[in-house]
Amino acid sequence: MAEPRSSGLREAASISAIVLAVYAQWIVHRNPYGFWGWLLFVAAALSMAVAAGRPEPVAAPTVVEPHRPSGTAGRIGFGFLAVLACAGATYGAAAGWHPVVPLVSWGASLVLASVAVRGWTVAPPARVRQPWSALEIAAVATLLVIAALARTLWLDSLPRAYFGDEPRVAAFLYREYRGGRIPNFFTMGWNTWPVVGLSLQGIFVPWLGLHMTTLRLSAALFGTLGVLVTYLLARELGSWRLALPAAFLFAVCRTAIDFSRLGIAHSQILFFEPLALYLWWRGVNGGRALSYLWAGIATGWCMYSYNAGQLVPPLLFAWMGLAAVFAPR
Structure with a gap:
């Protein structure tokens, strides 16, 4: 996807947004209940919105269909083990096991869940x-x-x-x-x-x-x-x-x-x-x-x-x- 073209207006808006935000921060620090400092924050946000411009068009070179990788049975097994490890961490913490055991079980559940869904595309890329x-x-x-x-x-x-x-x-x-x-x-x-x-x-x-x-x-x-x-x-x-x-x-x-x-x-x-x-x-x-x-x-x-x-x-x-x-x- 092509990068949006630069323009003088966008560069000026970016610089003005940074200057306004820093100045607004200084004013609000001196007087948190004042009106002008917060108004300058709003002006900085609007200036940054101008700098960001319109949303970039989505231009995917190819259409990628949702894809569930092969080895479904193995992935279901890893997912089951991830849930089991998470349940073990919950029970172990409540039952008073040695604190390291529930922590390791919790970490293992994250790894197992990642393996279960690795390579799975649930929707076509939007960008x-x-x-x-x-x-x-x-x-x-x-x-x-x-x-x-x-x-x-x-x-x-x-x-x-x-x-x-x-x-x-x-x-x-x-x-x-x-x-x-x-x-x-x-x-x-x-x-x-x-x-x-x-x-x-x-x-x-x-x-x-x-x-x-x-x-x-x-x-x-x-x-x-x-x-x-x-x-x-x-x-x-x-x-x-x-x-x-x-x-x-x-x-x-x-x-x-x-x-x-x-x-x-x-x-x-x-x-x-x-x-x-x-x-x-x-x-x-x-x-x-x-x-x-x-x-x-x-x-x-x-x-x-x-x-x-x-x-x-x-x-x-x-x-x-x-x-x-x-x-x-």
Whole structure:
């Protein structure tokens, strides 16, 4: 599929959208209840819509019919084993088995389910894959470096004070993992946060020790990965022309940076939610069952991170409904 032709209007709209969004962020930070800052955010969104232009025409070179690969009996067997492994993880966690056993069973269910649907095309591709150029790869790499620096520089001293939940997360991890113990991952931990998400927050603890900078480093990792997945999502929706400014605005967003510098599980949602949406749109555009499967898995991961992740499934289903009404294909 041909890349839409560049124009001076689109380039100007992209630049103006970025400038307006950054300026609006500065105004809202100074006066969150003011009118003009939020109005500038709306103007930036409209300017970016002009830059994105009309939806690109779908131009598949060949018509690919839905395809269910051979070996159906084997795939049904793998699917049955995946359900069985998932049920085993649920029962094992509830019955008090050693915590590693349900976790391994849960991971095995994901692998088995992936094998069961691998190569299965459930619908004709709606869009031709866009090739990556060397310049685009370099631009994304530069963007990730900017995002990582914004989230890791002076991490031990900025923010200057500890957020109240940071020492509570550290205390929970110390108590649950003290003496080589392993908690039940499929239960609720401190403040009804899932233990899986709290454990991910301490992913660097075994190597770097348990302290605030270690917990913040985990948040910085997920916040940076969120920028990458946001780029992939916007690229799946449009092209690099939409993806680059979207990811850049997210990389320099004050709120996203703030949450990515706190040793709490909030920044995990900044990664898992766009990941779920990206995989779902990849399934819509490519028609592959594997993409739809992992969209559901990523949506489930949102439920195991921070409480706000419980809003992701209804948001995803609402987006599906809007897409079915306004962009059926």
